[in-house]
Amino acid sequence: MPSVRVPTVLRPLTGGASDVDVPATTVRDALADLDRRHPGFAAKVLANGEVKPFIRIFVGENDIGELSGLDTPIGARDEVSIVPAIAGGRDLPDRMDPARA
Amino acid sequence: MTALRATVVGAGGLGGPLALALGRAGLELAIVDHDQVELSNLHRQIQFTSVDLGQPKAMRLAGVVVARGGVARGLVTRWTPANADELGGDADVVIDASDDPVTKFAVADWAVARGRCYVIASALRYGGNVMAGAPGAACFRCLFEDPAVDAPSCADAGVLGPVVGAIGGVAAAVAIALARGDRALAGALLAFEDLRRSPDPRIVRFAPRPGCPACAAAPISPTAAPVRVAEVP
Numbered sequence: 001m002p003s004v005r006v007p008t009v010l011r012p013l014t015g016g017a018s019d020v021d022v023p024a025t026t027v028r029d030a031l032a033d034l035d036r037r038h039p040g041f042a043a044k045v046l047a048n049g050e051v052k053p054f055i056r057i058f059v060g061e062n063d064i065g066e067l068s069g070l071d072t073p074i075g076a077r078d079e080v081s082i083v084p085a086i087a088g089g090r091d092l093p094d095r096m097d098p099a100r101a
Numbered sequence: 102m103t104a105l106r107a108t109v110v111g112a113g114g115l116g117g118p119l120a121l122a123l124g125r126a127g128l129e130l131a132i133v134d135h136d137q138v139e140l141s142n143l144h145r146q147i148q149f150t151s152v153d154l155g156q157p158k159a160m161r162l163a164g165v166v167v168a169r170g171g172v173a174r175g176l177v178t179r180w181t182p183a184n185a186d187e188l189g190g191d192a193d194v195v196i197d198a199s200d201d202p203v204t205k206f207a208v209a210d211w212a213v214a215r216g217r218c219y220v221i222a223s224a225l226r227y228g229g230n231v232m233a234g235a236p237g238a239a240c241f242r243c244l245f246e247d248p249a250v251d252a253p254s255c256a257d258a259g260v261l262g263p264v265v266g267a268i269g270g271v272a273a274a275v276a277i278a279l280a281r282g283d284r285a286l287a288g289a290l291l292a293f294e295d296l297r298r299s300p301d302p303r304i305v306r307f308a309p310r311p312g313c314p315a316c317a318a319a320p321i322s323p324t325a326a327p328v329r330v331a332e333v334p
Contacts, residue, residue, distance in 0.1 A: 018295070051248075061305070066308060084249070085205075
């Protein structure tokens with residue numbers, strides 16, 4: 001079964017899962033399946049039915065933009081990776097904060 | 102021999118280890134940051150101590166680099182399209198280590214338009230991205246078309262202190278390679294998903310995006326003259 005590699009920023013939506021198996025034959029189906037199981041997932045990745053401009057999706061090492069977009073077929077051994085643009089972060093809640101040390 | 106020059110945008114968690122590494126490698130640095138050192142910065146911005154609280158980050162980081170034998174100057178300002186020529190004009194490589202998406206695109210767009218090498222570094226939670234850019238290669242805007250307007254909140258997601266040190270170190274290594282003419286990673290994104298589990302990045306090579314407005318302003322068009330990059334072992 002294909003799997004989707006979930007970026008860290010979206011893992012709260014998947015209960016912390018980093019890799020999710022999806023019974024899908026296209027990237028579009030994979031995202032739809034994820035959204036059914038984890039409501040709100042698709043809205044983080046898609047806008048107006050297209051991949052948001054600050055997110056790239058890969059099947060293996062190949063950008064779906066150079067393939068068939070969301071209709072890119074995926075097979076049982078394929079891994080779909082979602083790569084968002086990230087900027088930076090403030091402290092984690094469990095940080096070693098000197099103010100609390 | 103003339104020293105290589107680098108402009109480091111951002112003097113925080115990423116910029117600190119990055120600047121220290123570049124300074125020790127002999128590059129002359131311009132360090133750009135408008136912010137001041139706060140107490141909550143200290144656990145991950147290890148270039149600072151409590152003595153630095155309230156001081157401009159750019160000046161203090163430059164001082165730390167100089168204290169270790171390097172050459173650096175601090176510039177207390179933001180990188181903007183209006184002052185980019187002044188801040189990066191003499192740099193062999195410009196590195197964005199800020200935490201601001203708009204600044205990252207501004208740095209990348211300027212570098213593409215001026216035909217400069219550049220590195221865009223970012224860190225989030227347990228991982229990060231390092232993108233290497235050079236004239237003739239696909240650019241940051243080819244990869245991510247626009248700054249995120251409703252991306253998963255980076256500020257809320259947080260970042261683990263040691264992660265910024267690791268990503269900053271990688272960014273420094275990539276910057277030194279680019280400045281020395283090694284373009285093996287030009288037009289590639291190194292994506293570190295979770296450094297707690299694996300130090301190995303996914304190396305994503307991407308093609309120039311047709312219609313990319315940044316590339317349209319480049320002196321060397323990626324679509325007209327695609328760069329030939331070496332394979333990374």
